[in-house]
Amino acid sequence: MDPVDIQLLRELEHGLLLVPAPFEEIGKRLGLRGDEVMDRIRLLKEAGIIRKFRARIDQRKVGITANALVAWKTAGSGGNELGKQLAAFPRVSHCYERRVVPGRWEYTHYTVHHGYSKDQVMEEVRVIAEKIGCPEYTVLFSTREFKRVPNVRMRENGGGIR
């Protein structure tokens, strides 16, 4: 990653313009041609710095208002298996394995689910639990969203770059 890449990532963070040739537009600000911008993006993807290029959508504005974090408890050593099984469900948007707090909170895996209603999400989680045979779980519905921004933001916490 060179300084131009960092500049490029900072520009891209504002979002692409809704014009016919958005990469060319970005290039103008950086003194690059559109194809040079695309080449750099391609390389940043190959280097694993850009995971994906997509729309960030405010799902609540289209009615997807239910959001649940589900904590799952693995019995014994089946941890790896449970993570894979949970992640395989297409409607699971996030799946993490986390450290437990012994004696107080022994959930090992966490998934995130979205739906049009709590009932829809509850049903979805119930079906998953049954399919994978994991009866011990807790569903945590969000009631208020205080902050939701991308995990990595070049301008704010762009990590080691600072």
Place this chain on the structure above:
Amino acid sequence: MSGRLLPDQTDLAILTALQEDLPLVSRPWEAIAERLGITETEIISRMKMLKDTGIIRDISPVLESHPLGLHAATLVALHVPEERIDEIAAIISSYAEVSHNFQRDHYYSLWFTIAAQNGEGIHNVLDEILQQTGIPESDVLNLPTIKKIKIDVRFSFLPAQFRENT
């Protein structure tokens, strides 16, 4: 398009397509429009409307944390008395290291994520938050990430008339 409030089938198809990795071609909107059987002009005007109504926040890259120097992450849950939620949530949200901060219907009512360059960075932020808010350790669950298994946010959009059956 005048005064249309709810996204129609075409809008939902556009939103679905925009959740996929964007084609790296000089005219990406045209490429998506072609797949959906609409014109470039139409997709751009619909995307503008979806942006104006706040349904599309932006179209931008998802960055990986590790290559950009964020090597440690955790999820923290706090038991917070109801009357202090707003005050404490505001303190937590003020940290750049915090990306998600939600209230959830549970005894542990505030759930937030911290990402930092290393474990020490996480520890410092969490310590500061606890000091500022006076929350005792016994009301804290610190759940560091062992493994990111999946991150793939992809909503399945349903037209309004089908939602009752979900």
